[in-house]
Amino acid sequence: MARPMLDTIGPKHVAIIMDGNGRWATMRGRPRLFGHHAGARRVREVVEACPDFGVKYLTIFAFSTENWKRTQVEVAGLMSLFRRYIMKEMQAFVKDNVRVRFIGDRVRLDAKLRGLMDEAEDFTKHCTGVNLTIALNYGGRDEVARAAQRLAFDVKEGKLDPAEIDLETLPRYLDTHVLPDPDLVIRTSGEARISNFLLWQSAYAEYEFLDTLWPDFGAEELGRLCAKFGERDRRFGAVKA
Template identity: 50%
Template sequence: MFKSFGRGERTSATTVEHPALQVKPRHIGIIMDGNGRWAKKRGLPRMAGHHAGMLAMREAIRACDDFGIECVTLYAFSTENWKRPVAEVEYLMRLPEQFFRNEIDELIKRGVKIRFLGDTSRLPSYTQETVRTSMQRTEHNTGMTVNFALNYGGRTELMSAIERYAKEVAEGRATVGDLTEAKFDRYLDTAGLPPLDLIIRTSGEIRLSNFLLWQAAYAELWFTEVLWPDFTRDDLFQAISDYGKRKRRFGAIE
């Protein structure tokens, strides 16, 4: 429907050859913000912004893979996003189907493994089918892992993790008092994934918005004024380069 809308003037004009990254994060989380404002600036419906954001997401996944990132988590739809207009929510629920229909073959060729974070049981049946199919088709891939946080909220994830732990205690499969941070990790949606190293947020907002709250404890944060549909490979390279210059002490003295 919105195929003819471009992503803005920055996309092709700024792309350059990038040197090899000497220090890079294993796991990047991206809060893809600004689709609606991008559309409003151009006098377009919000759905056009979401379509352009999907194209930017495709390029970000390709760039992360090309840069050798091990894992990327994309904040696609939060538990709070249900408050949006019904028509917008319905459009957003259709985007995964459109995205994977167009991109799954390339993702498989790249060896990408798809995972989903969040409660997908509340999603429409057609979206749930897309979730199942994309995971099944990539489950044996050994390349970069791409997580789509869909109907995801950090607080909900923590509550669900506590419930899982409590259930194991009640069933005698876990013992009160033996829980450590490392053991708690396995109750989270991100179980088995590398620690979160870097969070990127676009559009000038400076907050986490309920994204990977436990995992973000020692993640580096990088914010940009760029609206998500205008976010390019160059912006990603800049974020990773900046990450490589930071000193990560984790509470210790250098």
């Protein structure tokens, strides 16, 4: 059955903290990785729904810099899932005209995964539909620190005048420098915190915190939130005359 099109002005860039996979699995008496696999399958539905609601950019939080603290078994399982997901979905991304990018620090990731990430980005670079950005080994503070390091290096090399650094300068050094800032940030699973996600970029984003666990989140709920976004009066600090 066709999904209804959004008839209000919705967000162009939606960012999602996909939380609740482990709890979803535990509630069903299954291991946490079972929930992560279910969550990965849910991504396809959400990506496919984006054009219906006018969403041009979708950024998803897949693995944070803090997630390395989880058990070795879970981390290894997640890395295996990421490799398989990229290999399995690459053709589908092209078929659906989805351009894929990755943000985060790739240094700690294994060589095979890094190679697949590079391949997916190159394989889909001609796609002009939804821009899917996957945050992998990503942390907002880590991103800003790495950006500051690159900026400082350019100052040292004489490529950048410290006196000319302003609010427009740092974003050019962020992982997301080719992306617009998110309009709407969604977090599933009932937690009401941003967990180090897109700290600089989401300064003026609208937030939605849902009780829904990520494997239960779908196109219908995305559409509802996009419609709700369209009803908001976004003034960015100004007031109407």
